[in-house]
Amino acid sequence: MSAILVTGGTGNLGALVVGMLREQGHEVRALSRSSAEFPVDLRDGSGLDAALAGAEVVVHCASSPRGGDDVAAGHLIEASRRAGTVTNLVYISIVGVDVVPLGYYRTKLRVERMLEDSGLGVTILRTTQFHDLVAQVTASMAKLPLVPVVPLPKGVRVQPIAVEEVADRLAELAVPVPAGRVADMGGPEVRTLEEWGREYLAAAGSRRRVVGVRMAGAAYAGFRRGGNLAPDRAVGRITFGEYLAAR
Template sequence: MSTILVTGGTGNLGALVVGRLRDRGHEVRALSRSSAAYPVDLRDGGGLDAAMAGAQVVVHCASSPRGGDDVAAGHLIAAARRAGTVTNLVYISIVGVDVVPFGYYRTKLRVERMLEDSGLGVTILRTTQFHDLVAEVTASMAKLPLVPVVPLPKGVPVQPIAVEEVADRLAELAVPDPAGRVADMGGPEVRTLEEWGRAYLAAVGSRRRVAGVPLAGRTYAAFRRGGILAPDRAAGRITFGEYLERRERGTGRP
């Protein structure tokens, strides 16, 4: 079995990937700043060389919408080169990073290109938005003070996917042989963010009304055109409704 390093190994996606790989018998090193065994700070590369020693596969799940993913990737690539044992660096990206001019997406695309130009063996998987993100966006907007409705961007189609299905796919790809850019992965249904928001509010027992708010700019236009969709790659099976049912029952994830 391979020795596999997972960045963001205690996060929403990374922790699931770690569990699946350990279930398959791999030695897995879960990296995070708070890890007792492998404390790593990707912002400056601290601790990376020790964690990378002898690893054959790296699954890069760590990410921050606040910025710095390209800096972190630079440190990760440099450490993998120094280790000399890494044959496959698996990266989770987002559908639409090449067509939606959103700052976070542009950084994700930059990381993809850094990996492709690194000289290392790489595997890149792009997926649509997670169910969790749709729920979190709606919940956040519902908390706005002195706002009688829940405002969401108007007419933006979203194809949410279950994070556990993405974890399954990453575990499949975490093998010594790199696969390059693999097929995108999307959820089973496409609805507008407003529709998903109404479904979330109904599931949590809220009677608040969703209001679609038109926005300006190229980024919003790209979202409205379906830039974050992969309708021909609807590989996910768990619907948003099923996700909400599990969430409300508190049964967790498989």
């Protein structure tokens, strides 16, 4: 196989994918704005043509909750077409992007559709939220000034999965033959964010109390309905407790 490109190759997920592919003996180009060998800026597409030269497979891990994923995907699609050698563009998405009307999710769904309509070979994997996100949300709310409790959205169930397991699956999918939309991946346990928050705080040695807060809006309602869950695809093995213990 020729070189495999990984966008967001220095990020939380991308760096793991890069490492796994290199351990398997592949030539991997880890793309980022700070890369010495392949500096790429997906915001304007600069550097993509050189990075994609001769590549067959692209694993697209780069993402930003601040917006612009669709613009970045457009640049990547156009550059992949120009390269003429890309046979599989692997994309990591999120369970629920088609049913939970959150802005970030809507953008991820738009990228999925852009890829499907691109004329390129694509593979799309949706997963539930990473353990890291649950920890980050709880930690950030625990730092609120002048708030004696930890407020978390009430009644929102979450099914966190280990980023390592997702990286392993992406490395498995990084082959020249595209697979289309593959089966979703979900974590091994479903609990409310309030319950996960209490487990995180206990592991961190905090005695602060979690309080569930009702919120407004269609996105919150979508989460309350469980649109972000994949209970029939609970294929993850690493529990949140094991993740916390490893930290």
